[in-house]
Amino acid sequence: MPPPQPTPKKAVPAPDYKTLKSQWDAAKRKKDAEDATKKAVKDQAVTAVEPNNTDEIKLRELRRAALEGRRKKAYQSRWAWTAGFWVWMLAIHLVGLGYFTSGFLLTRLQLDDKSLCDVSPAGQEGGILPAWPGKGTPEGGCWHPKTFDKAVVVLIDALRYDFTVPVDDNAEFHNRFPFMYETAVREPNKAFLRPFIADPPTSTLQRLKGLTTGTLPTFIDVGSSFSGTAVEEDNLLGQLRGAGKRVVHLGDDTWESLFPGYFEGNLSRPYDSFNVWDLHTVDEGVIEHIFPLMEEGRKGEWDVVIGHLLGVDHAGHRYGPEHPEMGRKLRQMDGFVRDLAGKIDERTVLIVMGDHGMDSKGDHGGESDDEVQAALWMYSPRGGFGRTKPEFAVPPATAVERPVNQIDLVPTLALMMGIPIPFNNLGRPIEEVFAGPRGNSWNNLAAAERVAAAGVKRYQASYFAARGMAEEPASTPGSPADLWDKAEGMVSKGNWVAVYSAFAEYQRETLARCKSLWAQFNIKNMILGIAVMGFGVLTLLFYVSKGAEYDEAVDDPELDDAEKSLEIMGVIPDSELPLENVLERKLVAAAFLGAVPGLIGGALHAYLKGTGDYYRGAAMAALTSIATVGVSLYEIKETLRTLVPSTIWGWMAAVFTLSQSIGFASNSYTIWEDSILLFFITTFGFVTALSALRIQSLADRYMAIYHSVLFVVLGRLASASKLCREEQMPYCTSTYYASSTSSTSALWQLAIPFAVSLILPTIIKAYLQPTRSYEGLAPAWIGYVFRTGLFMSALYWVLDSADNGNWISGLPEKKLKNLSVYTAQMVLGLAFVAGTTAFMWAPPCVSIVTSASKSTPTRAQVAILGYGNAHGARYLLLPLNFLVSLILLSKPMGGGALAILFWQILSLVEILDSNSLSATPIGPVMLAILGSFHFFKTGHQAVLSTIQWDSAFIPLFSVRYPWSPLAVAMNTFAAQILATVCVPLLVLWKASPKKKGALAETSKKLGAFVGFFAVEGWMSMMWAGHLRRHLMLYRVFMPRFATAGVVLIVVDLVALGVSLLGLRGNTVAIGEVFGWAE
Amino acid sequence: MPLVDPITMASAVSKKGAASQTVTVESSASPTAETYNLLPVSINQTPLAQTLRHAQPLLLSGVLAFGFSSLVKDPVAAMSSTTLPLTAALQAVYAVICLPVAGRGGNDTAKKAKPRPGEKTSKKRAKEGGNNAYVLAALSLLITALVTPFIYASMVLFGAPFLTHGSHTLLCAAHLSLLGLFPLFYVHGVDASAWAAVGGFRAPLDETFGGLAGALVGAWLGAVPIPLDWDRDWQRWPVTILVGIYGGYVLGKVIGGTTAWGKKF
Secondary structure (H helix, E strand, O other), X not given: OOOOOOOOOOOOOOOOHHHHHHHHHHHHHHHHHHHHHOOOOOHHHHHHHOOOHHHHHHHHHHHHHHHHHHHHHHHHHHHHHHHHHHHHHHHHHHHHHHHHHHHHOOOOOOOOOOOOOOOOOOOOOOOOOOOOOOOOOOOOOOOOXXXXXXXXXXXXXXXXXXXXXXXXXXXOOOOOOOHHHHHHHHOOOOEEEXXXXXXXXXXXXXXXXXXXXXXXXXXXXXXXXHOOOOOOOOOHHHHHHHOOOOEEEEEEOHHHHHOOOOOOOOOOEEEOOOOOOOOOHHHHHHHHHHHHHHOHHHHHHOOEEEEEEOHHHHHHHHHOOOOHHHHHHHHHHHHHHHHHHHHOOOOEEEEEEOOOOOOOOOOOOOOOHHHHEEEEEEEOOOOOOOOOOHHHHOOOOOOOOOOEEHHHHHHHHHHHHOOOOOXXXXXXXXXXHHOOOOOOOHHHHHHHHHHHHHHHHHHHHHHHHHHOOOOOOOOOOOOHHHHHHHHHHHHOOOOHHHHHHHHHHHHHHHHHHHHHHOOOOOHHHHHHHHHXXXXXXXXXXXXXXXXHHHOOOOOOHHHHHHHHHHHHHOOOOOOOOOHHHOHHHHHHHHHHHHHHHHHHHHHHHHHHHOOOOOOHHHHHHHHHHHHHHHHHHHHOOOOHHHHOOOOHHHHHHHHHHHHHHHHOOOHHHXXXXXXXXXXXXXXXXXXXXXXXXOOOOHHHHHHHHHHHHHHHHHHHHHOOOOOOOHHHOOOOOOOOOOOOOOOOOOOHHHHHHHHHHHHHHHHHHHHHHHHOOOOOOHHHHHHHHHHHHHHXXXXXXXXXXXXXXXXXXXXXXXXXXXXXXHHHHHHHHHHHHHHHHHHHHOOOOOEEEEEEOOOOOOOEEEEEEOHHHHHHHHHOHHHHHHHHHHHHHOHHHHHHHHHHHHHHHHHHHHHHHHOOOOOOOHHHHHHHHHHHHHHHHOOXXXXXXXXXXXXXXXXXOOOOOOHHHHXXXXXXXXXXXXXXXXXXXXXXXXXXXXXXXXXXXXXXXXHHHXXXXXXXXXXXXXXXXXXXXXOOHHHHHHHHHHHHHHHHHHHHHHHHHHHHHHHHHHHHHHHHHHOOOO | OOOOOOOEHHHHOOOOOOOOOOOOHXXXXXXXXXXXXXXXXXXXXXXXXXXXHHHXXXXXXXXXXXXXXXXXXXXXXXXXXXXXXXHHHHHHHHHHHHOOOOOXXXXXXXXXXXXXXXXXXXXXXXXXXXXXXXXXXHHHHHHHHHHXXXXXXXXXXXXXXXXXXXXXXXXXXXXXXXXXXHHHHHHHOOOHHHHHHHHOOOOOOOHHHHHHHHHHHHHHHHOOOOOOOOOOHHHOOOHHHHHHHHHHHHHHHHHHHOOOOOOOO
């Protein structure tokens, strides 16, 4: 055969799938025939000279088809086993994380006891106050003389304390809501204003539970915030209803899901609470419906009105506090409360409060000061409020002075309204309400404090009994029991000031005890979870480190070709590996075999012991399953020793992974994670640039150095996009939004997506052209469809900003919103519906050029452009589909970061290729580091409050399942998702159709990639468990563990559902055209 | 013939990665074929050189220790007025007395075996002997100063402040250049192939290359304590990096010049 000749490139129209295949088949037949006859003549000539060869060719064709069929089947079966292995890995991760979480997230036993009106916990006889008329009945006051018949409770979501007091600056959120402060100063007897401190987590659902039951919420509830669940404990609303009071609810529909059936159906008006982009519907609904109820004639229809307004909260989420909309919203609230106060009569109390605050960007959920500091204002025209000290007359200037716990509202409101305090209450009465107009009704204060404290004591006794625990005896000085005895002993002496403070002391101490008591972790479960995760990580590392050699195919295309033609000629039988030898098959079988005894053992243990925790069987099954898989990996010569890296690249992968994970033990390293990841990225680029100096060919050397430098510079460029967490202050300046106190993009940021749509497709083209892979579907898809998608998502953000900023006045309301949502839906449709279809059916990105051979003009020569990167170029279409949709969902700045991420990934595969690093684990580890790094560059931090909830409304008008959570997840984990989808590129880039073992290799790369996240998850889990009493647990360690856990599951799912599935589709499409190499 | 050939069927099956003509995997996988054989640098045998060779690490540590308290207080002032001039003087004296000038020392044999560009000048220098050492030291210092901005840029890429602390970072970069690179400029001049060997970490370990490797690793490790919330003055930028550079250089130089001399990575 003559040496290959360069063939002039001819413009060949992109052939469709079928013609490409037939062209290839023709070429192949030709070649086979030539090989067989050893004659370099045209195949027509062959037919003419040796006519009896036709039968032979037909026979070979049949054999070839049969062989292809067998290979395809074998491939599909191997794929299924590999997927099975990853399903198992996902299950291990789920069990490990779930088990640890069940022991780690605080749990509190719920008691079903209810307080009764005629059974005062302080006892029936004696007492501090003389008997009052109607004692023990709701009419006179169950446990304390009733002071109000009716109440209007207005909850302004996210009303931070500093919004309501005068502050000497011009911020949009200051000095816009002065009414409450003014009344408290002008008429201290009629009104008071105090800071109202929330117990974290500061999500509305948790807060409503605390505000109605008087207990501390536990973290496990936070997950149910998307769909509220009914409150079963004794609570204010239940007591109100039990006393025959009619409760009307207006506003946030979270109330309806927490208290189904509690409200007057014909008067109540619930509104959807998650439409964050909508600032006005809920507020206007509440205002519209609350005033008619205040009319004299209709006051008989209700006893308590609860109005829950969401505008301030939504303005915070959507724009951040520093925005004119926030100023407008607060002024509206000011006017609303002003009007409402004018309608309140003497028998009614008006309470205005916030359920939590908001951080500097308007979000909440965590426990930073800005998030927990809300405001509480009470007003009554009758003027019954007092101050025990004259200096208390002016409301505190900041929220750290004289704060009230939010749970204190529960006993206060209950005693005011004459109903019993809910059974589980831990709060104490608010001083101003019971101090009397002159602030000297100490006996009244002492009585209220005592009855509340007695309720707390009763609850404590029941709780300890239910838990089977012994209370601390009164002989321990400072214990609640000791404090109680002392306070009770003072009652007879009649010094009410002392009695009041003694009972208050008891309540404070008990509350502190409860807080630490409910921080009781289930250590056994935590250790089980850590063990499952740890052994799972170890198994994964085994799989990655040595399993590769087990079933590595001999990657010699020439040998393979010869073998294949011999098989076709029927000389040797099919050489395909027997299926039993597939590593993943062995592992999956071992996993199932191992799981069975564990499951049975765990269940049996639970049954025999009568503990009832059958779910422990899952952990046992996971452990035994890991053990058998570990043993079967050991069988194929696995030792711990193979885990020790042997090259600088292996060391780098290990150091990057471990140091990052070990760093999670320190709050500083966790806080500065983004800078540390940049440091690693630059280190990698630096070392590869130096390593490139070893490349002999100067052209290759310069290309390799160029890509390394590019990789580093892009990383540093992306690092300019920052969203700082509170702990990074003052060393960090946020750039993700227009300012540090807003959550909208600046005007110049809107240009970023346009620049991306202009530049990115060209860059991708430049990466495909050197291998002549910008062929087939690629020019149309990348140059037009992909670019259009990017342009439309850029357009979306302009429309969104125009809508937010009211750029065009006079447009009908929601016109722009409609337009932008439909634009977003079109982009997503383009990416996922059209994109997936295109990816499934796309021919390889190659072109076939036929020309006359120069040396022997009688002979036709077939050249395939893009042959050498056939796998990689075609697979690239899949990440591109994801890239478009992720850029849309990530806001302008994040879109820029993701474009840089993709560029870096392309440079990374070039670096790996030119430095021959494909056999080392550094590739997938760097990909994982890139994914983690850009998580921070897309406006996130490992804290709850940086979740961009508003991204749920990019493609939707209202919350819809499962699309809304999906959109938020894609926004949050955009970088990790993109990185996961790109893992097969590490194997497929510059792989020709002759590439063997791509599946096994990709699975190993996925192993190293997932391994990075699994190590992070495991280590952050250990640190969170170890540091469970650390001051920073809920601010730093717990959120980092939660992030790592969720990321791990997301990465597992995407690896399984997109990367592996995409690889399969890609291999099938290439194999159909070029024949099966696998 | 175009730079990138379209790939014919025949060739594609014969060579892995042949499709990408711009980046040939095969050639880079075996770099030994044409490796530039750099020999380790020996220290001059004069008694003065041998004494100074051992005294230099102590003196450098002394400079750092002497300047440390003012460094912590005001890094820029301390670096520009104390540590940088002292270190520069020390390094220049060390180079002139202890190190063979470019083209002498161990490199000769390698160069004879394989003539390279730049050999001519080095031969000339070798003939002219030690008088030119001063000129060479001055030239090396100049080159050292010229590469400092590139080191500065690298530090920014690693995450050093981009718009602020410019003089901090630049002075720190000058230290790294002076400690890590200056001795190498003195012994190798601007011989591209020698520098390719050094950059590719294929050069044998000696006092100069060991010092560079140590200084780089030290600077890298120097970043580790920065994020910690200990609120110590010495965490101020770029004190830890500077300490890492000094410590790494001294350690690398001593190890490279003694136990690991002549060994390769």
